[in-house]
Structures are given as structure tokens and as C-alpha cells.
Amino acid sequence: MATREVIKFLSNPKIGGKRSKYCRFRRFGIKYIDYKDPDFLEQFVNEQGKLLPRRITGNSLKYQRRVATAVKRARHLAFLPYVTDLLK
Amino acid sequence: MRNYEVTFIVDPTLPGDEIKSAAKKYIDLIKGGAKITNIDELGIRQLAYPIKRKNTGIYYCVEFEAENGVMIAPLELAMRRDEQLLRFLTVSLDKHGVKYNADKRAGKIGKIIKKKKVEEEPQHKRRNNNKNRKKRPSNNNNNNSNNNNQGQNKDKDKTAAPAATTPAPAAEAKPKS
Numbered sequence: 001m002a003t004r005e006v007i008k009f010l011s012n013p014k015i016g017g018k019r020s021k022y023c024r025f026r027r028f029g030i031k032y033i034d035y036k037d038p039d040f041l042e043q044f045v046n047e048q049g050k051l052l053p054r055r056i057t058g059n060s061l062k063y064q065r066r067v068a069t070a071v072k073r074a075r076h077l078a079f080l081p082y083v084t085d086l087l088k
Numbered sequence: 089m090r091n092y093e094v095t096f097i098v099d100p101t102l103p104g105d106e107i108k109s110a111a112k113k114y115i116d117l118i119k120g121g122a123k124i125t126n127i128d129e130l131g132i133r134q135l136a137y138p139i140k141r142k143n144t145g146i147y148y149c150v151e152f153e154a155e156n157g158v159m160i161a162p163l164e165l166a167m168r169r170d171e172q173l174l175r176f177l178t179v180s181l182d183k184h185g186v187k188y189n190a191d192k193r194a195g196k197i198g199k200i201i202k203k204k205k206v207e208e209e210p211q212h213k214r215r216n217n218n219k220n221r222k223k224r225p226s227n228n229n230n231n232n233s234n235n236n237n238q239g240q241n242k243d244k245d246k247t248a249a250p251a252a253t254t255p256a257p258a259a260e261a262k263p264k265s
Contacts, residue, residue, distance in 0.1 A: 038136075039200045073177060077177055078135040079136060082137065
């Protein structure tokens with residue numbers, strides 16, 4: 001039986017594997033999410049203006065909740081729409 | 089002593105003095121019972137959705153420090169009754185929020201640079217090939233089918249380069265699909 005060291009692959013077998021997801025707020029030490037900044041908040045919202053789920057954005061629960069409140073405040077102040085079609 | 093932040097939107101269709109006086113009225117109301125840290129005039133902005141049939145608004149943001157919960161209720165009541173204000177929002181800032189605002193004023197927080205979408209241009213290559221093709225006889229059918237297929241293949245990069253050299257035999261196969 002060939003051992004792992006003996007088997008050679010043409011391309012790296014790790015190709016197509018998972019990209020490690022991380023919470024960008026934890027990693028870069030961002031503690032406050034400004035609701036007055038629609039450019040930043042658009043990252044967490046899809047083309048219809050709906051909030052993206054945590055498994056897509058990679059946020060931790062704590063920051064996903066803060067993002068959600070920031071987006072909802074921005075929607076109240078018309079920085080972001082509630083419903084739309086062509087946000088991005 | 090808590091730090092609060094009030095953002096309000098003034099009706100843009102009012103004459104300039106009335107806008108200034110409306111904003112000043114609330115700033116003075118705040119000054120009466122609190123210490124103002126910062127007044128930010130975001131100016132005329134496009135609203136994400138129409139409010140009271142208006143598509144733009146003049147945004148003001150006032151950050152102040154006040155005793156816990158004393159003057160917030162009368163301030164909000166005044167804002168609610170005023171017909172010149174379209175919207176308002178009062179937020180109590182935690183320590184991170186205060187620090188963020190201070191850093192922003194000091195210029196330490198940068199803006200997001202949006203990446204512009206790179207537009208693909210495979211069509212030009214195909215159009216050049218069509219011009220060459222028209223000179224040759226008996227290729228009228230192929231020209232028409234090339235034009236039809238441009239709509240389908242616009243987004244596929246792989247057909248741009250190889251199709252540059254051999255669009256005629258490829259075009260004969262494509263109209264059937």
C-alpha cells in the first residue's frame with residue numbers, strides 16, 4: 001500500500017477546499033458599526049436590500065446582531081432601502 | 089452622563105432660512121440641557137425611498153452629552169410634532185460608539201473604496217471578424233448566425249479568444265443549439 005509521502009498529485013489536492021471564514025470585526029478589532037455609513041453596510045445586504053445570513057457573511061453572532069441593528073437604523077433614516085431591486 | 093446622538097432629516101423644499109432655523113431650533117434645545125460634542129451637517133442627500141413624497145432630505149447629526157434620560161423625551165416630542173422634520177433617530181452611544189466618532193473626527197477612519205466593475209469587451213473582436221468575413225463569398229448565413237450568437241456568448245470569456253480565429257465553423261454548429 002503506497003503511503004501518503006509516496007503518492008504524487010499533478011495539482012494540489014487542497015484546491016477547491018474550504019476558504020477559512022472569519023468574523024471581520026473580531027479579526028480587525030472593529031467594535032462599533034456606524035449606521036450612518038451605507039457604503040459599509042451594503043456589504044451585509046443583498047441586491048434586494050435584505051440582510052445576508054451569518055453563514056454567508058461569516059460574522060460572529062455578536063457582530064451579526066450589531067450589523068442587523070445598524071442596517072435597520074439606516075433603513076429608518078433612508079440611508080438604505082427596505083425593499084429594492086438593483087442595490088448593487 | 090450618557091452620550092447621545094440625534095440624526096434628523098429636514099424637508100428640503102423649504103426656503104434656505106427656514107431649514108437653517110429649523111435645525112437651529114433643535115440645536116438650541118439640546119444646548120439648553122446638554123453639552124454638545126459635535127454637529128455634523130451631512131447636507132442634501134438622496135433618500136433611499138420617498139418620505140412624504142420627497143426624494144431628498146437635509147441630514148443633520150448632533151452628538152451630545154447629557155444626564156441620563158432627562159431631556160430625551162421632550163426633545164423627541166418636539167421633533168415628532170414638527171412638520172418640517174421628515175425623520176429623526178436618537179441613539180444612546182456606548183463607549184465604542186463614542187470612540188468611533190472621535191476617531192472619525194480625527195480622520196482616522198477611512199472610506200471604503202468601491203471596486204469598479206471591469207467591463208468585458210469580447211464583442212469588438214467578433215465585430216472585426218465579421219467585417220473580414222463579409223468580403224468572402226458564400227458566408228452570408230454565417231454572418232447572421234454570428235450576430236445572433238453574440239447575445240448568448242457575451243459573458244463567456246472562453247469563447248472570446250478561440251472564436252477570434254474560427255468563428256465560421258463554430259457558427260455553423262451554434263445555430264442548431
